[in-house]
Amino acid sequence: MIPHEYIEELTRRTDIVELVGSYVQLKRKGRLYGGLCPFHSEKTPSFYVYPDTQSFYCFGCQAAGDAISFVKKINNISSGEAIKMLASRAGMPEPQEDDKTGRLRSRVLSMNKEAARFFHACLNSTVEEARQARAYWRRRGLDDKTIVRFGLGYAPNDGQALYQYLRDKGYNQQELDASGLFKRSPSGRIYCLFWKRVMTPIFDLRGNIIAFGGRVMDDSKPKYVNSPETLVYHKSETVFAMQIAKRSASRRFVLCEGYMDVISMQQAGIDTAVCACGTALTPGQVRIISEYADEVILSYDSDEAGQKATLRSLELFRNSPVKVGVLQIPGAKDPDEYIKKYGPERFQALLDGVGNALDFRLKRLRDQYDLSQDAQRLQYVKEAVEMLAERSNPTEQEVYAGRLAEETNISKTAILAQLGTAVKRAGGKYRREKNRELLRSGEMNQ
Ligand SMILES: [Zn+2]
Structure with missing residues (x-):
């Protein structure tokens, strides 16, 4: 049992706004902070953090609790593990880390x-x-x-x-x-x-x-x-090969699906290859990677499971200041196989020409439609426009509108008009993205 005084001290030393803020992009709203709920999927924020009571509450999914339950829930770990994590964050010795536990460790x-x-x-x-x-x-x-x-x-x-x-x-x-x-x-x-x-x-x-x-x-x-x-x-807090990657001169990390990919890439000279440990990527791992990387390239298998994992990881990196790219591997099922087939140099070239997250999302979307059918083509444009309105800046919108026009034979002017309306609708959201971008460039200039 962890003593009551210990928990009190831990709570005193933990600021829930700062804690949640390292996982969720929060925006001040009077005395509260709001953001997109990390526990359910949503497009408008219904998740709030209350500094006065050091608690959180989501109006969408009713997730609620204090700092300990937040860490527990978001990393899917036990209360004991959550307390340890918070303790190390707050610079406190582990609970009951007497000589005996220290020795056992x-x-x-x-x-x-x-x-x-x-x-x-x-x-x-x-x-x-x-x-x-x-x-x-x-x-x-x-x-x-x-x-x-x-x-x-x-x-x-x-x-x-x-x-x-x-x-x-x-x-x-x-x-x-x-x-x-x-x-x-x-x-x-x-x-x-x-x-x-x-x-x-x-x-x-x-x-x-x-x-x-x-x-x-x-x-x-x-x-x-x-x-x-x-x-x-602690699985959710461990990134495989991070002890090597963190010493690399490069701040461009390659996030792979499994140990074998990492080891094979490392052998090929890519010393920033890492992967999650025997589990889907966790917010805790994203936090660790974000401490050392400026850019992360997601390099998962080309099968459906790998592509789903890519989407999931993109969401997890959304609130991180790290720039994210997605590697598509032509003619091989995974990076390991590609390196064996075509050699490390060509793999490196593939990494250098990596597409951004938006490319990946749009391609995923396009694959769902048969563009030779009028109705499907219109639906595709509609969804693509929504996506662009939410997730891109004006320059990108100009470029992607041109591409969409070519793909679908719909005039660029018409697409830009649709986009204009969608941007207005997503206005609040776009401003948030913009703020986030400003925040990011501010951090990078420091
Ligand atoms: Zn929620």
């Missing part, structure tokens, strides 16, 4: 390092299963240097081997339990969560190993197993 970190060494040694052993694992990484196009750099490994078929290894190194049962590396069978037998899988360690920003991702080498299920949340691993 550092023991778990050192155990993870040992486990990574173990998995790596297993990969390099002479037994047949290790040979298969090495062949797997090889098939994925990874060279020895990359395997060492990322500390890749192999979890052997023997689910008890790691347990024995760590016990021999002197880790006690409480520590082993806290690591998240082991499970207990109904009969009480302890075995490793990962067996017969190729292993990827996950690092925090300081370079500690905090978790693992394990993948099967064939088509068996589940394809991926990842470490659970532990004392040291």
Whole structure:
């Protein structure tokens, strides 16, 4: 149980307006702040933050609460996790982070390092299963240097081997339990969560190993197993390969779908490739990326799931000052495959010529219509115009109106007229975007 005084102190040190403002674009309205609700989809703001009571309320979906419940809800984490997050934000020691917890934390970190060494040694052993694992990484196009750099490994078929290894190194049962590396069978037998899988360690920003991702080498299920949340691993706050990307000279990040894409891109020399950890992108991860990047290129798979994830991520980045582009990969299902087929240079060229978010949205929209049908063509223009009115500036509107005219054989003048009306209608919203833009350029000039 976390002491009452601790929560009070945490609440005192947290400003809910500032907190919510790092996720949602807020605008002052008298004594309140309003914005688009992050918990339901809406076009006009019905989400309010009340500084006086340090609370929030949404008139659209009735989401309500204080700073702790906001963090909990938006990151989909437990109250305990939310309190820890807020504590680190407020510069407070973790709740009940007495010597005992601190010691356990550092023991778990050192155990993870040992486990990574173990998995790596297993990969390099002479037994047949290790040979298969090495062949797997090889098939994925990874060279020895990359395997060492990322500390890749192999979890052997023997689910008890790691347990024995760590016990021999002197880790006690409480520590082993806290690591998240082991499970207990109904009969009480302890075995490793990962067996017969190729292993990827996950690092925090300081370079500690905090978790693992394990993948099967064939088509068996589940394809991926990842470490659970532990004392040291908070999934929604972790960005894979961020410890490398943050040191890059480039502030242009490439956000990929999975570990394999990241590792393959990094091997190809793109040292700002990162991905969310075993989950859909979270607001917390967007916040971390936005701290280090000026621009983010979304580079997801070209299948329907990947395109949906792209749209979702675009929404999450909407309130971030980061400029977002969307990479479309012609002739390959994902970046990894493209790099293998055409080489790193051509992939880099693809990155350099990346389209913006608006291009991506308009293409998605166009794909829904059959432009040879009059009615559908009109509907497409109508929706495209709405989108442009809401999400673009006058220069972009001029350019895109021209493109729309070419695509649909409707005169540019007619499209611009429609656009004029739509812009007026979306006026309030457009001004907000404009303010946001001003805010952004202000931040960049600092
Ligand atoms: Zn809502």
